[in-house]
Amino acid sequence: MLFDLDQARRETPGCKHVTHLNNAGAALMPQPVLHTQISHLELEATIGGYEAAEREQDRIEAVYDSIAQLINCHRDEIAIVENATVGWDMAFYAIPLAEGDRILTAEAEYGANFVAYLQQAKRTGAVIDVIPSTPDGEICLESLKQMIDDRVKLISITHVPTNGGLVNPATEVGRIAREHGILYLLDACQTVGQMPINIAEIQCDMLSATGRKFLRGPRGSGFLYVRRDLIADLEPPMLDHYAAKWMAPDRYEMQSNARRFENWENNYAAKLGLGVAADYALSWGLDRTWQRCLALATQLRDGLAAIPGASLRDIGQQQCAITTFTLAGHDPFQVKQILNSQDINVSVSGPNSTLLDAQKRDLPPLIRASVHYYNSEEEIDRFLRAVGSLNT
Numbered sequence: 001m002l003f004d005l006d007q008a009r010r011e012t013p014g015c016k017h018v019t020h021l022n023n024a025g026a027a028l029m030p031q032p033v034l035h036t037q038i039s040h041l042e043l044e045a046t047i048g049g050y051e052a053a054e055r056e057q058d059r060i061e062a063v064y065d066s067i068a069q070l071i072n073c074h075r076d077e078i079a080i081v082e083n084a085t086v087g088w089d090m091a092f093y094a095i096p097l098a099e100g101d102r103i104l105t106a107e108a109e110y111g112a113n114f115v116a117y118l119q120q121a122k123r124t125g126a127v128i129d130v131i132p133s134t135p136d137g138e139i140c141l142e143s144l145k146q147m148i149d150d151r152v153k154l155i156s157i158t159h160v161p162t163n164g165g166l167v168n169p170a171t172e173v174g175r176i177a178r179e180h181g182i183l184y185l186l187d188a189c190q191t192v193g194q195m196p197i198n199i200a201e202i203q204c205d206m207l208s209a210t211g212r213k214f215l216r217g218p219r220g221s222g223f224l225y226v227r228r229d230l231i232a233d234l235e236p237p238m239l240d241h242y243a244a245k246w247m248a249p250d251r252y253e254m255q256s257n258a259r260r261f262e263n264w265e266n267n268y269a270a271k272l273g274l275g276v277a278a279d280y281a282l283s284w285g286l287d288r289t290w291q292r293c294l295a296l297a298t299q300l301r302d303g304l305a306a307i308p309g310a311s312l313r314d315i316g317q318q319q320c321a322i323t324t325f326t327l328a329g330h331d332p333f334q335v336k337q338i339l340n341s342q343d344i345n346v347s348v349s350g351p352n353s354t355l356l357d358a359q360k361r362d363l364p365p366l367i368r369a370s371v372h373y374y375n376s377e378e379e380i381d382r383f384l385r386a387v388g389s390l391n392t
């Protein structure tokens, strides 16, 4: 597949300054996303914030179309929020749970989500059951099938965890959830923008994602998808007079679409930037992006595997753009700092962000290097040389 790397890098101002391998943290924004936000901030400063939003009303509305196109759903099914966690929370806490109801989740579940399960379990008496993984590391579909009974009210999993390359079989899980009529919530925070995400294929009922990671959008932006015919049944945990209209002194009426999960005040520059990020991702093509991410991640993993003392920590049959590893005799935070001093950005993934998996595999803090399509092969080599030189 032809890939115009020069164009990708030309349109990414940060490429001139850093080797950015922290795309699972926040990717480098492309020029159109940056420009859109700056322009809107300038407009706000020039004519006023409310007036700028009014003037840009059509473009702001079009953001919903862009996101809907990105994940193949309807614009009415999208709520645009501050980050993935807010979107996820608005969906999760809206799900009615009672004593004895079961939530099925995965071993590589994200910390924020698991804390929310614990809180709801404490409040309602619902039970959290963890689906075992296969020896390779992904959710075991056979175990999931066997765990299902009348008490299972929700299957809620993370597609790609924050701590490594694992890709959970989201579509197969969706098939099982659909077969049994169980609600399915997918945390797609690390996958939207990295690979094709098609709601019609995955068949999840709710999905959350963030702007700043593989989608290359602004920080402080995210979205929630909720299936159309489910929206009316879900009352968000928090409402304001935008999510629900105040109709009479004793009555409110919630928005009929997913905007009931939003609230009134917005960072419109970020919202517009998010829409442009979705359009930009679509213009590159998610299949092409995914293939390139896979090729770069393979180069990176193969290179790390050849460095004495480096141990790859990724699990799963299908692995993605995120790689985690440790380097014998080296503190991961120091490695991050040393690399950073050479303008190479990586991050450290601590055990608490994916506690069940970390405990099971006895994981220390891991160095996380996450590629994106705009990274060059030379940058991966540069990173590998820098890591290799730490052990000589």
Ligand SMILES: Cc1ncc(COP(=O)(O)O)c(C=O)c1O
Pocket (backbone or CB within 6 Å): 024, 083, 084, 085, 086, 110, 112, 158, 160, 161, 162, 187, 189, 190, 209, 210, 211, 222
């Ligand atoms: C798997 C996963 N889910 C959810 C989140 C939370 O995203 P946000 O910080 O946008 O709320 C993250 C952030 O790192 C993540 O890796």
